[in-house]
Amino acid sequence: MKTPAASPDTFVDRLSSRIESLQEGFRKLSRSAGLPDLAKRFAETVGETVPGAAVDIVHRSGDAGPWTPLVTSGSLSDGVLARTAGEKYTLPCTVRRENAYLIVVQKLADKSQLGIMMIPGDGGGEFSEADVVSLRLFVQYFDNAYQDLMFRRNEKGLVFSLNHRVLQLNSLIETGIEVAKLDHHDAPHHLAIVRAASLTNAARGVVTVSSGKEVREEYTFPVGTVVNRSSRDMNSIVARFSFLENTYRFELFDKESRSGATPFEETDHLLLDALARQVHASLENRYLHEQALEKQRIEQEMSVAASIQQKILPVGLPDIAGYDLWGTNIPSKSVGGDYYNCIPLYDGRFALIIADVAGKGVPAALLVSSLHAYLSAYLEGSFALTRLAARLNKVLYNDSTADKFITAFFALLTPENGDLECLSAGHNPAYILRNDRSLVELHAGGLPLGTIDMDLPYKSERATLQKGERLFLYTDGVTEAENESHVLYENEFPVTDFLARHVPDSSETFIDELLVDIRKFTRSAPQNDDITAMYLRRLAGPSQ
Amino acid sequence: MDQEFSLTSELRDMRLVIATSGYVNNVGGGAISTEFGRHFDTGVREVVINLAQSKVVNSIGMSFLLEILEKLHEAGGKLIFTNLDPAVEKMLTIMGIFNLAGKAATVDEALKSF
Numbered sequence: 093m094k095t096p097a098a099s100p101d102t103f104v105d106r107l108s109s110r111i112e113s114l115q116e117g118f119r120k121l122s123r124s125a126g127l128p129d130l131a132k133r134f135a136e137t138v139g140e141t142v143p144g145a146a147v148d149i150v151h152r153s154g155d156a157g158p159w160t161p162l163v164t165s166g167s168l169s170d171g172v173l174a175r176t177a178g179e180k181y182t183l184p185c186t187v188r189r190e191n192a193y194l195i196v197v198q199k200l201a202d203k204s205q206l207g208i209m210m211i212p213g214d215g216g217g218e219f220s221e222a223d224v225v226s227l228r229l230f231v232q233y234f235d236n237a238y239q240d241l242m243f244r245r246n247e248k249g250l251v252f253s254l255n256h257r258v259l260q261l262n263s264l265i266e267t268g269i270e271v272a273k274l275d276h277h278d279a280p281h282h283l284a285i286v287r288a289a290s291l292t293n294a295a296r297g298v299v300t301v302s303s304g305k306e307v308r309e310e311y312t313f314p315v316g317t318v319v320n321r322s323s324r325d326m327n328s329i330v331a332r333f334s335f336l337e338n339t340y341r342f343e344l345f346d347k348e349s350r351s352g353a354t355p356f357e358e359t360d361h362l363l364l365d366a367l368a369r370q371v372h373a374s375l376e377n378r379y380l381h382e383q384a385l386e387k388q389r390i391e392q393e394m395s396v397a398a399s400i401q402q403k404i405l406p407v408g409l410p411d412i413a414g415y416d417l418w419g420t421n422i423p424s425k426s427v428g429g430d431y432y433n434c435i436p437l438y439d440g441r442f443a444l445i446i447a448d449v450a451g452k453g454v455p456a457a458l459l460v461s462s463l464h465a466y467l468s469a470y471l472e473g474s475f476a477l478t479r480l481a482a483r484l485n486k487v488l489y490n491d492s493t494a495d496k497f498i499t500a501f502f503a504l505l506t507p508e509n510g511d512l513e514c515l516s517a518g519h520n521p522a523y524i525l526r527n528d529r530s531l532v533e534l535h536a537g538g539l540p541l542g543t544i545d546m547d548l549p550y551k552s553e554r555a556t557l558q559k560g561e562r563l564f565l566y567t568d569g570v571t572e573a574e575n576e577s578h579v580l581y582e583n584e585f586p587v588t589d590f591l592a593r594h595v596p597d598s599s600e601t602f603i604d605e606l607l608v609d610i611r612k613f614t615r616s617a618p619q620n621d622d623i624t625a626m627y628l629r630r631l632a633g634p635s636q
Numbered sequence: 637m638d639q640e641f642s643l644t645s646e647l648r649d650m651r652l653v654i655a656t657s658g659y660v661n662n663v664g665g666g667a668i669s670t671e672f673g674r675h676f677d678t679g680v681r682e683v684v685i686n687l688a689q690s691k692v693v694n695s696i697g698m699s700f701l702l703e704i705l706e707k708l709h710e711a712g713g714k715l716i717f718t719n720l721d722p723a724v725e726k727m728l729t730i731m732g733i734f735n736l737a738g739k740a741a742t743v744d745e746a747l748k749s750f
Contacts, residue, residue, distance in 0.1 A: 125710055256695045259730045286692055293694045314640050314659045348662040348696045
């Protein structure tokens with residue numbers, strides 16, 4: 093700067109003496125955190141290099157528009173703004189002298205403009221050529237530092253953006269794992285809408301579960317947010333799917349940016365779709381898991397029922413002198429409620445019982461258990477068969493639900509003479525095969541046990557089993573065994589025909605042959621009901 | 637899950653403790669930044685942000701937190717996050733926040749670590 097008492101130094105000497113401070117100035121500018129900071133450092137550096145000079149700095153984003161002051165030095169500001177407002181200074185960078193001022197307008201790398209005005213200090217005087225060169229150099233430094241600043245800012249933005257993509261990918265995977273957790277307490281669609289809002293920078297989200305026109309659930313994020321329906325079309329994205337009878341609709345609203353709202357991007361759609369698909373898969377898996385648990389529960393129940401039933405059924409039937417008795421029970425996969433037994437009575441007679449409970453599973457097995465218990469109790473005393481049936485009907489009616497009842501066939505055998513008293517409580521008829529191969533059907537009785545409590549009478553009938561003759565009792569698992577075409581065994585092979593044609597010398601052989609014949613008919617078709625049968629053969633020889 | 641955003645703050649020996657509640661998004665991040673700036677201008681350089689009641693943070697909210705962090709870092713200050721939900725902690729980790737910030741289980745623990 094020229095002063096009235098000018099220094100004797102030459103221009104080159106003065107310029108050289110400033111090199112060190114220029115280098116330091118450059119280093120200082122390069123460490124700037126932002127444009128205001130850069131401008132502040134610039135003003136300080138210029139002030140140090142050109143002692144006494146004051147600096148004002150303004151900035152605008154383009155060729156036109158208002159200037160924004162970055163550094164002001166009191167009264168100069170208004171003057172600088174006034175002088176630079178009218179496009180007076182042409183580009184590129186030219187240092188102009190105006191009165192005592194140095195003024196420069198520099199176009200920066202991002203096409204924004206920087207305006208600088210330097211005025212001599214209180215001592216007055218004019219700026220020297222060295223000052224002009226210094227200012228020009230500093231403006232170049234400023235431009236370089238500004239480019240570096242933008243580069244660092246872009247780099248930071250890229251790193252942030254990259255990290256955010258990693259975060260989105262990571263969260264997508266983690267959300268998939270979380271929504272797939274079967275024991276997760278939150279509903280998967282709640283978690284998904286929260287994550288979707290967060291990852292897409294949506295201001296809010298809502299997931300709606302509806303069935304037809306009925307909205308069953310609406311969950312908003314943040315909780316309690318009132319969704320502005322009118323803004324939906326303006327800035328929202330949607331993903332939906334249907335599962336069972338419900339439609340799940342995920343909707344995000346108002347994508348945020350630092351400057352306010354911004355349109356959703358394609359990747360936001362993809363992300364919302366992906367999360368919705370994960371929820372869909374999770375709901376399907378939960379449903380299938382529940383089905384599997386239910387199946388497992390039923391199988392366990394069946395196992396319990398089978399256990400109850402097997403404990404009730406006799407391990408072996410009693411030996412009756414002069415008779416050959418055999419019975420069997422082949423439980424189906426879904427446990428039914430078949431029962432058979434032969435119980436010796438106090439008076440030397442034997443009670444042959446075969447029964448079938450309506451229904452399956454534990455309830456049926458428990459009802460069989462009740463029947464077994466009542467029989468054991470009642471058969472210890474003296475009774476009439478019809479009265480026994482009536483009492484059983486009453487107690488089992490009290491024990492069972494409306495859809496549960498028992499069909500049963502009772503035959504009381506007097507071994508000495510082959511006398512039989514028979515009663516069918518709604519059960520299949522029993523048959524006696526006479527020695528002449530004729531069949532006698534036994535069907536007298538009444539309603540199944542436990543159906544109605546109106547003291548309706550039961551009837552019994554009597555018959556005599558001669559030596560060599562046979563009695564056959566069975567449940568409908570025999571006659572209603574199905575083949576793969578759902579044809580009943582009875583329709584193709586009436587059990588009466590089988591009885592007449594098969595007269596082996598052993599009751600066990602008869603039962604075995606019957607089972608083989610049924611299996612031959614049903615082939616690979618699953619057994620859908622218990623198969624239970626009893627066969628009593630009165631031996632022919634006097635010594636037997 | 638998170639409600640609308642709100643915050644409280646207190647000064648403890650020139651250390652600012654901000655406790656947030658709700659979604660840390662543009663609104664939430666802006667509110668934290670404003671509260672921080674108010675105290676930063678008075679010379680506060682040590683800050684604790686308690687996110688116990690904020691289970692969800694989006695990247696706009698995180699950009700505000702990063703700015704606070706950088707500003708403190710340049711000024712030789714320190715920022716510590718506390719009471720972090722695991723999901724939020726993972727987010728902040730991936731976004732590189734803990735390259736400059738600290739974390740602590742509780743506010744008291746954070747205050748002791750300055």
